[in-house]
Amino acid sequence: MPKRIVPCKLTAAAFAGHGQVIEKDGADSFPINNGKCIRFHDLVNIDLAGPSARPIVSLFSSKPYALPLTLRMVERHPLGSQAFYPLSRNPFLVTVCDDEDGTPVNPQAFITAPGQGVNIGRDVWHGVLTPLGEHADFIVVDRGGEGNNHQMHVFDVPYVIEPPA
């Protein structure tokens, strides 16, 4: 029997152990450009490891997913954080796990509000990019450079992520 997970609303506090939420709410902000623009400043911890590490900017264009969804696999990037910001105001699902001696445990799922992105911490187990309902594009800041930056874990018993309560 698959175990069932009910996603919560994404908040900075709930996500704190796994990365940061990219959003205006609660951010350090100040006016620039002669008052015409507000800068919500330095929102995430871009955490890149290894001597050849460099930040890279990419665009991801993903087909949508629907809930309930079967979570068979998570992955992690031991050498770099990975920031995702949506180019639409549609929600996406963010799934993260704790780590126990190299094994992902205690999966938690979050659904974003409009204007929210996430930066998934270096070495944090997470599900793949999961836009809900509609095809969606994202801008992504992650790591380039040498080294093996990808680990995968397939669950013996998959989880089912339900629609939110």
Add this chain to the structure above:
Amino acid sequence: MPKRIVPCKLTAAAFAGHGQVIEKDGADSFPINNGKCIRFHDLVNIDLAGPSARPIVSLFSSKPYALPLTLRMVERHPLGSQAFYPLSRNPFLVTVCDDEDGTPVNPQAFITAPGQGVNIGRDVWHGVLTPLGEHADFIVVDRGGEGNNHQMHVFDVPYVIEPPA
């Protein structure tokens, strides 16, 4: 008499001396996530100088501008590139100059198409972020760290940037 500038469409070729266009067209791309997602990969040169340099991610929320527009001032960041990607499909104006012995010359203006962002190269003279028509939000990747990363130049005679031909 102010000098007049007519903006062109933004293209990778036209912008090549000043930075990179962030767009899917012409990008290296490949499928990920079991074919559900296309990654348009490593689109810009994030160029950060100095021992304490680190990439930072911010959100900018700017009031709109209208053309014709008087360009009185440009700035540059000697220690870091600055990438801007819009969160709407509205156009923005990108103004850059060549440098001649520390003085900005030969201003050129570009208007973006939907889906285009820009990465302004390190030390490239440029106008401030200039969304056209409507209030607009952008995600920005630039440089944090010690050092003076800001220079400004006020033109003796301002330029006027006209609506596109």
